[in-house]
Amino acid sequence: MKGNLMDKFILILTAVEAEKDAVVRGLRGDERFEAHAAGVGPAAAAVTAAAALASNPGHYSLVVSAGIAGGFAGVAPVGSVVIASESIAADLGAETTDGFVPVDELGFGSNRLPVDGDVAARLTERLRDDNIPVAFGPVLTLSTVTGTAMTAAALAERYPGVAAEAMEGFGIAAAADRFGVPFLEIRAVSNAVGPRDRSAWRIGDALAALESACSTLTEVLK
Numbered sequence: 001m002k003g004n005l006m007d008k009f010i011l012i013l014t015a016v017e018a019e020k021d022a023v024v025r026g027l028r029g030d031e032r033f034e035a036h037a038a039g040v041g042p043a044a045a046a047v048t049a050a051a052a053l054a055s056n057p058g059h060y061s062l063v064v065s066a067g068i069a070g071g072f073a074g075v076a077p078v079g080s081v082v083i084a085s086e087s088i089a090a091d092l093g094a095e096t097t098d099g100f101v102p103v104d105e106l107g108f109g110s111n112r113l114p115v116d117g118d119v120a121a122r123l124t125e126r127l128r129d130d131n132i133p134v135a136f137g138p139v140l141t142l143s144t145v146t147g148t149a150m151t152a153a154a155l156a157e158r159y160p161g162v163a164a165e166a167m168e169g170f171g172i173a174a175a176a177d178r179f180g181v182p183f184l185e186i187r188a189v190s191n192a193v194g195p196r197d198r199s200a201w202r203i204g205d206a207l208a209a210l211e212s213a214c215s216t217l218t219e220v221l222k
């Protein structure tokens with residue numbers, strides 16, 4: 001991680017207030033952190049992150065996207081934590097008769113953005129040491145929640161090793177990239193990616209896991 005953590009702050013953005021409240025509980029008053037609910041989806045997340053970074057040059061040493069997510073079968077079960085190895089805008093590209101072509105293959109930039117690998121690795125390791133179920137892998141950002149087994153399978157084939165999907169990470173990663181601030185994504189799995197079954201959601205369990213992961217983050221960043 002660049003810079004000295006001791007003199008800067010960490011911005012954590014969630015989608016909704018319930019996620020922000022879980023993050024704040026996990027931070028336990030650690031004044032190095034600022035947590036805000038930015039709204040659902042990549043645009044709301046990107047606008048909020050960019051506004052914060054633009055109005056506070058040099059103030060933040062790290063920007064974190066945190067919240068609940070859908071977990072991919074065999075990688076991230078419900079109730080587990082996912083630490084992103086990279087952020088992928090899963091539907092940023094073109095549909096063709098030969099399948100999806102990501103924007104980088106179209107020559108218009110990239111649909112993948114990096115994370116702070118050092119912090120991501122240390123956080124993953126600490127969570128494992130604390131016996132918290134954790135997966136380290138790509139996290140997708142979508143504007144449409146996956147609702148069928150066919151789409152889940154297509155995403156898992158397109159992005160091997162994918163751990164989770166959510167709706168804000170890439171927007172925040174894009175703002176962090178634009179302002180040269182390291183990025184991290186922490187997700188807690190509330191549901192399985194696939195056929196829509198709201199009765200199977202475990203949002204309470206996911207928020208508890210999110211709280212625990214944020215508490216561990218404060219330790220890792222000591």
Ligand SMILES: O=C(O)c1cccc(C(=O)CC[C@H]2O[C@@H](n3cnc4c(=O)[nH]cnc43)[C@H](O)[C@@H]2O)c1
Pocket residue numbers: 015016040041067068069070071142144145146147165166167168190191192193196197198
């Ligand atoms: O109505 C549904 O079937 C449904 C299924 C899963 C999630 C939703 C949401 O509207 C949640 C959006 C909100 O939570 C994050 N999230 C949680 N699970 C997922 C998911 O499986 N795919 C994408 N996003 C998910 C997301 O980051 C949003 O903030 C509705």
